[in-house]
Amino acid sequence: MKKNIIIKEEIKQKLNKGPLLIDGAMGTMLQKYGLGQGECSEGWNISHPQIVENIHREYIKAGVDIILTNTFGANRIKLNNFNKGEDTLKINKLAVNLAREAVKKERSKEKRIFIAGSVGPTGKILEPYGELKKDEVYKNYLEQILILEREGIDLVILETFYDLEEIKAALRAVKENTDLMVIASMTFDKNLKTIYGVDSKKAAKVLESEGADGVGANCGTGPDILYEVMKIMKKVSNTYLMVEPNAGIPEIVEGRVIYPISPEIMAMYAEKFVRLGMHLIGGCCGTTPLHIKIISDRIKNKFLKKN
């Protein structure tokens, strides 16, 4: 059997025994280390590799099973906004290497840490509303995904998508060209729809029928809204479910960006999500290694089996 099929089976076996913990935010952590507003987070794979690696290591120490590469915006169309399209190969390659280095340094005998390639939206609008053509989007994601695969990721997590057509293009690029496991996640607003008007029921059904190994929701307006979204997805879905809430809607306090949801509150929600039947739990914007550590401590004894 091919390597990626074996890894997919291994992850599925683990998921069938109990939930797996995914890491927290990368972008907002990089901001803590000095990444400027509007600066390209993924560019830090080249300019500040040690910081990216250290953030991965902090999450592994906090108890995660899966870390996400710093490649959320590392598709060529998105990188072009920062005049970094030419660095697509280098940025994605370095990202996987930094994740792998972190796993190697924090390796423990008891537990295998998986590396998920993070893939996010282009930031552009698809036709017919915008100028971006569907085949261009497909090619854009294919390029990124093939680099991530070649560098040795274990699975793909498509996250923070609003447009069903765009995430479908990314999903197809994975499914038609690799054997990688792929989880597809969208971002929902207070009305339980994406800003493109896609409701959570439709998102789960369509993504599952397009071959996603798991579906879910991430980012947005905090864990309470995501709980409602995931209740609906749970009703219509027959596949694995993933949730990565952010730490609430950020506020500016004395010039600093503050995410209002504390690690303790987040851990309380994590427990609710496990009880709801979520298979993969992590954190999005504003979550830190401390959030993940407290979630891990809270749910490990109750729900997580020994790997």
Ligand SMILES: [Zn+2]
């Ligand atoms: Zn987020």
